[in-house]
Amino acid sequence: MKKIINDPTKVVDEALEGVAAAHPDLLRVNLDPPYVVRRDAPRPGKVGLVSGGGSGHEPLHVGYVGMGMLDAACPGAVFTSPTPDPIVEATKAVDAGAGVLYIVKNYTGDVLNFETAAELAAAEDIEVQTVVINDDVAVEDSLYTAGRRGVGGTVLAEKIAGAAAERGAPLADVVKVCRRVNDNVRSMGMALTPCTVPHAGKPTFELGENEMEIGIGIHGEPGRERMPLEPADAIVERLLVPVISDLGLSSGERVLLFVNGMGGTPLMELYVAYRHAARFLADRNITVERSLVGNYITSLEMAGMSITVLRLDEELVDLWDAPVHTAALRWRA
Amino acid sequence: MKKIINDPTKVVDEALEGVAAAHPDLLRVNLDPPYVVRRDAPRPGKVGLVSGGGSGHEPLHVGYVGMGMLDAACPGAVFTSPTPDPIVEATKAVDAGAGVLYIVKNYTGDVLNFETAAELAAAEDIEVQTVVINDDVAVEDSLYTAGRRGVGGTVLAEKIAGAAAERGAPLADVVKVCRRVNDNVRSMGMALTPCTVPHAGKPTFELGENEMEIGIGIHGEPGRERMPLEPADAIVERLLVPVISDLGLSSGERVLLFVNGMGGTPLMELYVAYRHAARFLADRNITVERSLVGNYITSLEMAGMSITVLRLDEELVDLWDAPVHTAALRWRA
Numbered sequence: 001m002k003k004i005i006n007d008p009t010k011v012v013d014e015a016l017e018g019v020a021a022a023h024p025d026l027l028r029v030n031l032d033p034p035y036v037v038r039r040d041a042p043r044p045g046k047v048g049l050v051s052g053g054g055s056g057h058e059p060l061h062v063g064y065v066g067m068g069m070l071d072a073a074c075p076g077a078v079f080t081s082p083t084p085d086p087i088v089e090a091t092k093a094v095d096a097g098a099g100v101l102y103i104v105k106n107y108t109g110d111v112l113n114f115e116t117a118a119e120l121a122a123a124e125d126i127e128v129q130t131v132v133i134n135d136d137v138a139v140e141d142s143l144y145t146a147g148r149r150g151v152g153g154t155v156l157a158e159k160i161a162g163a164a165a166e167r168g169a170p171l172a173d174v175v176k177v178c179r180r181v182n183d184n185v186r187s188m189g190m191a192l193t194p195c196t197v198p199h200a201g202k203p204t205f206e207l208g209e210n211e212m213e214i215g216i217g218i219h220g221e222p223g224r225e226r227m228p229l230e231p232a233d234a235i236v237e238r239l240l241v242p243v244i245s246d247l248g249l250s251s252g253e254r255v256l257l258f259v260n261g262m263g264g265t266p267l268m269e270l271y272v273a274y275r276h277a278a279r280f281l282a283d284r285n286i287t288v289e290r291s292l293v294g295n296y297i298t299s300l301e302m303a304g305m306s307i308t309v310l311r312l313d314e315e316l317v318d319l320w321d322a323p324v325h326t327a328a329l330r331w332r333a
Numbered sequence: 334m335k336k337i338i339n340d341p342t343k344v345v346d347e348a349l350e351g352v353a354a355a356h357p358d359l360l361r362v363n364l365d366p367p368y369v370v371r372r373d374a375p376r377p378g379k380v381g382l383v384s385g386g387g388s389g390h391e392p393l394h395v396g397y398v399g400m401g402m403l404d405a406a407c408p409g410a411v412f413t414s415p416t417p418d419p420i421v422e423a424t425k426a427v428d429a430g431a432g433v434l435y436i437v438k439n440y441t442g443d444v445l446n447f448e449t450a451a452e453l454a455a456a457e458d459i460e461v462q463t464v465v466i467n468d469d470v471a472v473e474d475s476l477y478t479a480g481r482r483g484v485g486g487t488v489l490a491e492k493i494a495g496a497a498a499e500r501g502a503p504l505a506d507v508v509k510v511c512r513r514v515n516d517n518v519r520s521m522g523m524a525l526t527p528c529t530v531p532h533a534g535k536p537t538f539e540l541g542e543n544e545m546e547i548g549i550g551i552h553g554e555p556g557r558e559r560m561p562l563e564p565a566d567a568i569v570e571r572l573l574v575p576v577i578s579d580l581g582l583s584s585g586e587r588v589l590l591f592v593n594g595m596g597g598t599p600l601m602e603l604y605v606a607y608r609h610a611a612r613f614l615a616d617r618n619i620t621v622e623r624s625l626v627g628n629y630i631t632s633l634e635m636a637g638m639s640i641t642v643l644r645l646d647e648e649l650v651d652l653w654d655a656p657v658h659t660a661a662l663r664w665r666a
Contacts, residue, residue, distance in 0.1 A: 004602040018604030021611040058600040267391040269337040271351030
């Protein structure tokens with residue numbers, strides 16, 4: 001295992017200390033239990049957005065804490081759900097009386113622990129609603145999941161629900177728009193190489209010299225098919241066709257196209273993939289109105305990518321374009 | 334070689350087509366010869382900033398074309414200097430009568446080809462000034478360089494000179510501030526793994542299971558020392574001590590600290606490194622006033638990082654903070 005780390009058991013803590021040192025203007029970092037909240041939390045009258053999950057998918061979720069996106073993120077150990085305790089602490093730190101939304105990727109551990117945290121928060125009179133993201137079309141149930149996994153769509157849900165909350169929407173409306181994102185987003189991923197969890201010290205799986213895995217999960221969970229490596233355009237179609245089909249996209253619709261790197265893939269390759277994905281959609285008279293290309297939900301140093309398509313409407317475009325200021329996503333209109 | 338590409342000889346062209354498809358609001362992409370200009374170029378009365386170099390270091394330079402940074406970028410083949418022809422074309426496309434600044438990383442091919450382009454542009458009555466960036470303290474001369482190599486400091490020079498140009502500074506002043514950045518910035522890099530140039534098809538060098546290379550260049554050029562892997566904090570010191578010493582930093586000074594990933598290193602590891610670098614500087618009473626952590630000047634999928642320190646003054650902080658809107662760096666005050 002070759003990594004820039006000190007103690008494999010302290011990677012998450014030390015990375016959080018680095019985050020705290022690098023972004024004091026944006027974030028407050030609590031180490032025990034570990035959670036990160038936006039500097040100015042709680043914001044009076046604002047619905048609080050809390051997400052979290054196993055570490056190793058950076059910049060998700062800590063990189064998305066800030067104005068216009070998440071109010072707090074709870075990073076677990078690498079590829080391991082956070083326990084209820086930090087989730088409850090983060091909930092209390094961001095609650096301003098308007099309620100809190102949990103955005104949870106659909107993995108059994110995450111769902112259970114956020115559920116427990118919601119019960120504990122309710123016992124302290126904090127209203128919590130939860131939206132579970134399950135956008136991965138690759139497999140129905142998987143190694144860590146009942147039902148579909150939550151992957152790239154999570155980034156889009158956090159941005160869009162975050163914009164609604166920032167504008168002062170009440171909890172019911174923030175929940176509604178977050179569900180609308182989940183209902184209208186689909187993803188699928190693939191890998192060229194595995195990754196190595198620091199405390200495990202060996203690759204999560206093995207792939208042959210000339211093999212790729214289609215439909216892989218962000219923890220290296222098995223996908224649909226292990227097969228010989230193909231040219232980029234063919235790989236793009238293997239991901240995009242099921243995404244389009246499952247989403248029921250038809251001619252004339254507008255989408256956000258998100259080509260995401262798994263961590264170890266050069267940006268150049270992501271743009272090569274984007275090129276064909278955009279053309280493939282254009283050929284079907286589907287308009288790509290917004291795009292996102294880069295490493296936004298990763299699997300440590302895994303080489304590979306995922307493609308996410310979100311069906312857009314006026315409101316979603318408007319919320320996507322709204323100002324955001326986090327460590328990893330930052331813009332103003 | 335496992336990559337998401339089609340034809341290894343067409344990677345740069347296809348990636349540029351992807352860039353054109355993803356960022357039509359920001360950029361105009363010319364394919365033959367290859368160069369990228371900001372959508373609204375030329376800007377009347379504004380000094381034009383042109384950079385470029387071999388591809389494979391993305392988002393450098395194409396990702397830095399836009400408001401407040403570069404007016405044009407000329408990507409060569411992977412790890413190969415662009416020829417004078419696209420540089421001249423890009424120069425003409427951005428020149429608005431106020432002159433053009435070339436920001437050139439110190440590699441022999443780049444320096445020669447930008448020099449030739451400047452002469453050709455002069456023949457067409459375009460005033461061109463050049464600033465050569467040579468911030469890498471690792472080695473004096475190297476495989477592709479007479480003198481020190483240009484690395485991470487280039488990103489900072491492009492941002493800061495770009496802000497000065499955007500505010501309407503005349504060419505002489507933009508040159509001056511760009512030189513001031515180069516005079517006050519130093520970097521050093523290291524690698525855990527090599528990378529593979531697509532058209533070569535095999536790794537640029539080899540490193541043992543438990544080895545790292547300290548002082549490596551962004552093309553995998555040999556550095557100072559090949560040695561057994563060490564903990565992150567020790568690696569950070571191996572990079573930071575020569576940087577601080579060469580810069581002559583002393584107690585009470587203010588800096589920008591930039592921890593850059595080489596492409597294949599998880600963000601988590603970069604924050605682990607940032608943590609110790611920030612502490613190490615703080616212990617010496619050096620104030621980190623601005624930070625940048627992420628993959629900004631890469632070597633394809635190489636695992637490794639570089640550390641760059643820029644000595645700050647009021648004007649440099651102000652120009653760093655100025656609005657920027659490119660594919661890879663984007664903010665407003």
